[in-house]
Amino acid sequence: MRADLEIIAxxxxxxxxxxxxxxxxxxxxxxxxQQKQVDGLGLEIDHxxxxxxIARGVNVIEKNLDEGLASIDDASFDNVVMTxxxxxxxxxxxxxxxxxxxxxxxxxxxxxxxHWRARFYLAFRGKMPVSKFLSYSWYDTPNIHFCTFKDFExxxxxxxxxxxxxxxxxxxxxxxxxxxxxPNMMGEIAIYRITR
Amino acid sequence: MxxxxxxxxxxxxxxxxxxxxxxxxxxSGRVLPEYDLMVETYGELNADCSNAVLICHALSGHxxxxxxxxxxxxxxxxxxxxxxxxxxxxxxxFFVVSLNNLGGCHGSTGPTSIDPNTGKPYGPDFPFVTxxxxxxxxxxxxxxxxxxxxxxxVGGSLGGMQAMQxxxxxxxxxxxxxxxxxxxxxxxxxxxxxxxxxQAISKDPQFHDGRYYDHDALPxxxxxxxxxxxxxxxxxxxxxxxxxxxxMRTGELSFDLNTQFQxxxxxxxxxxxxxxxxxxxxxxxxxxxLDYFDPASEYDDDLAKALSHASCKFLVVSFTTDWRFxxxxxxxxxxxxxxANKDVSYAEIDSDHGHDAFLxxxxxxxxxxxxxxxxxxxxxxLGVTP
Numbered sequence: 080m081r082a083d084l085e086i087i088a089x090x091x092x093x094x095x096x097x098x099x100x101x102x103x104x105x106x107x108x109x110x111x112x113q114q115k116q117v118d119g120l121g122l123e124i125d126h127x128x129x130x131x132x133i134a135r136g137v138n139v140i141e142k143n144l145d146e147g148l149a150s151i152d153d154a155s156f157d158n159v160v161m162t163x164x165x166x167x168x169x170x171x172x173x174x175x176x177x178x179x180x181x182x183x184x185x186x187x188x189x190x191x192x193x194h195w196r197a198r199f200y201l202a203f204r205g206k207m208p209v210s211k212f213l214s215y216s217w218y219d220t221p222n223i224h225f226c227t228f229k230d231f232e233x234x235x236x237x238x239x240x241x242x243x244x245x246x247x248x249x250x251x252x253x254x255x256x257x258x259x260x261x262p263n264m265m266g267e268i269a270i271y272r273i274t275r
Numbered sequence: 276m277x278x279x280x281x282x283x284x285x286x287x288x289x290x291x292x293x294x295x296x297x298x299x300x301x302x303s304g305r306v307l308p309e310y311d312l313m314v315e316t317y318g319e320l321n322a323d324c325s326n327a328v329l330i331c332h333a334l335s336g337h338x339x340x341x342x343x344x345x346x347x348x349x350x351x352x353x354x355x356x357x358x359x360x361x362x363x364x365x366x367x368x369f370f371v372v373s374l375n376n377l378g379g380c381h382g383s384t385g386p387t388s389i390d391p392n393t394g395k396p397y398g399p400d401f402p403f404v405t406x407x408x409x410x411x412x413x414x415x416x417x418x419x420x421x422x423x424x425x426x427x428x429v430g431g432s433l434g435g436m437q438a439m440q441x442x443x444x445x446x447x448x449x450x451x452x453x454x455x456x457x458x459x460x461x462x463x464x465x466x467x468x469x470x471x472x473x474q475a476i477s478k479d480p481q482f483h484d485g486r487y488y489d490h491d492a493l494p495x496x497x498x499x500x501x502x503x504x505x506x507x508x509x510x511x512x513x514x515x516x517x518x519x520x521x522x523m524r525t526g527e528l529s530f531d532l533n534t535q536f537q538x539x540x541x542x543x544x545x546x547x548x549x550x551x552x553x554x555x556x557x558x559x560x561x562x563x564x565l566d567y568f569d570p571a572s573e574y575d576d577d578l579a580k581a582l583s584h585a586s587c588k589f590l591v592v593s594f595t596t597d598w599r600f601x602x603x604x605x606x607x608x609x610x611x612x613x614x615a616n617k618d619v620s621y622a623e624i625d626s627d628h629g630h631d632a633f634l635x636x637x638x639x640x641x642x643x644x645x646x647x648x649x650x651x652x653x654x655x656x657l658g659v660t661p
Contacts (some may be wrong), residue, residue: 096616120613126639133590133620134646136653140609140621150610 082252083270084110087160087186090244090272091115095157098182100144100174101164104128105137112137120156122148145169148177156182163268165189166222172234175273179240185273191247193227193263228263235273244272283359284351285317285342285366292382295415299377305402308391312416313338313375313382317358318366320421325655327422328364329413329449330354330373331430331437334505334561335553337381340373341366354431356636363644368657369426377412378404378560386556387488399485403560406433406568410440417448427451427651428587431633432600433561436568439608442585443570451651452585453644455592456633458604459578459611460569465599468508469562472501476555485556498555499546506545511596511629578611588618590647592640594632595625620647 084107091097093115099108102121105128111117121139123129132139142148145168159182161174166189168174178185191197192208200208207217215222226234228247235242247258247266258266280286292311299307315338320327330340332353341358343351358364358371375383378401386401417425428438428449435457442452461469476482479497483490510518519538534540574580589612593605602623612619622643626632632640652658 118616120619129620129622130639130642130646133622133643134649136650138588138618138620140613140619141623142621150606150613152614155614155616 081106083162083188083248083268086246086248086252086270087162087188088114090184090186091117091158091160094118096120096155098122098151098156098159100148100159100161100178101167102128102132102137102139103162105132105135105139107160107162108132108137109135144174147173148181151181153180154183158182158184158186160186162186162188163190166224166226168224171224171226172238175234175240176238179273179275183274184243186270187231187273188268188270189226189231190222190250190268191228191263191266192225193229194267195264198264228266228269231269231271235271240273240275242271242273246270280343281359283361284355285359287346288315288317288339288342288344288352290315290338290344290382293416293419295412295419297415299408299412299415301402301408302405303403307377307384307402310377310384310412311382311388312377312384312412313379314416315339315341315352315373316420317341317371317373318369320370321657324421324423325426326369326652326657327417327420327425328369328371329417329425329428329441330358330364330371331409331413331428331434332373332376333430333432333434334565335549335558336434337379338373338375338383339381341371354634356634357641357644363641363648364429365648365652368652369648372416372420372422374413374416376404376409378557378564380554380557385554386485386560387554396488397556398488399556401556401560403563403567405564406436406440407444409437409564410444413437413441414445414448423448425449426655426657427453427648429453429455430457431455432457432630433565433568436565439582440568440570442587442589443581444584446584446586449587450654451588451590451647453590453592453647454605454608455590456594456597456600456605456630457591457608458600459571459608461566462604466566468504469566472504473559473562475500475504476559479555482555485559487555493551494555495547495550498553498558499543499550501555501558502549502553503542503546506542508599509630511598511627513596514627514629514631517627578607579614582608582611582617583615585612585615585617589620590643591619591621592633592643593621593623594628594630594640595623596627597630597632599630 096118099121108119122142159178197208247262250267339352340354341352375381378385390397428441430438435454438452476497479494481492482494522537570581571578593602609621624640
């Protein structure tokens with residue numbers, strides 16, 4: 080399993096009701112249901128991923144998250160997870176609000192645009208960063224709302240969102256000592272555990 | 276039938292008429308003293324009777340869902356795209372049961388059957404039946420076949436309503452419900468279309484208040500009109516544009532009322548074909564069953580509350596251009612299931628075929644259908660398709 084999913088799994092209680100927004104092929108929910116007997120539901124827009132979820136027995140609902148989640152009741156899930164999807168949302172702030180309306184706790188992961196490689200790329204090349212990890216050009220990228228760890232934490236303060244835990248990893252989801260030293264410069268992906 | 280049987284066909288099948296002598300009390304308060312159900316099965320029931328799948332038909336459907344009745348059959352059963360060896364409902368793994376519902380006109384007891392009290396056809400005196408009544412009759416069929424629990428109950432449109440009703444009324448007797456191109460209840464527009472269809476039939480001079488059998492007559496014009504109206508609602512604007520456009524049968528305008536556009540000719544053909552193949556009283560009764568379906572009405576109009584009784588898992592599927600039972604209706608079902616904390620998956624399939632899309636083989640639809648049925652089979656350890 081992807082290392083970030085392992086970290087997320089640690090933050091989820093057994094038998095919790097978990098909503099995975101942008102659940103991909105259902106890997107996280109599949110593992111959570113096997114290891115922690117969670118009651119999981121995924122939301123996904125990609126057709127092939129939806130079929131993969133169904134095939135592996137993960138409950139999945141075809142949904143464009145940008146259209147909102149008004150049909151889901153308040154506090155109906157224990158955990159709402161969103162991995163690597165915040166930056167593709169039209170309004171990341173609203174989706175974070177929705178996560179905490181629907182769930183008691185939210186878990187968010189996103190790439191850090193203030194990572195030193197991105198900073199150097201922009202500083203010295205004068206072009207929007209393209210890397211193996213973020214391989215799109217500016218005009219075709221689905222990632223329309225990049226932010227940095229600092230940006231996200233500022234949003235949390237502004238919206239009265241409490242950060243319970245934060246883990247910073249590299250693009251292979253490994254935790255390194257230098258991430259702790261200067262996370263907003265050294266970390267590539269952050270995993271936040273948030274609540275109200 | 277094609278020159279040789281396709282390898283993924285269930286082949287030549289023979290329906291069976293099953294008699295039920297125990298009276299059936301209906302939602303209307305009336306009682307059917309006895310009745311028959313016309314049934315077809317495909318595949319083999321396994322030793323622990325765990326691999327049975329019930330197919331529920333839609334408005335004009337019947338028991339003949341797959342395969343051919345004879346070598347001279349031109350077309351296979353109505354859901355042959357989905358049922359057969361290696362198909363989504365894989366008859367190498369599942370035992371499939373398909374019936375003609377009560378009130379139908381394909382062999383099960385209905386308006387054309389003889390009323391034992393009068394010795395004459397029931398005609399308009401055949402009691403109106405509801406989706407709930409059908410499910411009760413299907414429970415008795417399951418009992419007769421030795422099936423305590425269906426691996427899945429599957430249906431499109433009105434058939435999907437039966438799957439939902441099963442889930443609510445008999446939660447212990449099914450593992451999965453597949454609700455395809457369906458709706459939790461009809462909208463005013465749906466009922467309006469049904470009413471126009473009913474009026475077309477009942478205003479036909481040949482209808483004779485439903486006693487056309489006694490007059491050696493058939494309300495062909497009315498039934499044909501009803502079918503034409505229905506047919507328009509089964510197709511999509513895009514689909515019709517693509518299939519017919521404004522194509523004409525002759526090159527120039529004739530300035531009379533003869534059929535000029537291909538779409539007119541197509542609709543007339545569909546209507547006429549249906550008017551001799553289907554019974555008008557059955558059509559009236561089936562449209563009423565549709566109108567009446569509203570499981571939430573018994574639970575404070577709260578669909579989630581109604582579905583909270585279910586214990587099976589659900590697959591809900593809709594089609595983008597379906598305006599009869601639009602994706603919005605399927606999302607209502609899905610949302611209610613999420614609110615009731617049920618296991619549900621939902622897919623919205625891109626299609627130009629409108630409501631009819633649920634009967635048509637399309638890659639993504641079949642992939643989703645197959646993936647779900649594979650999951651059903653895996654849960655029951657029914658083995659994998661070779």
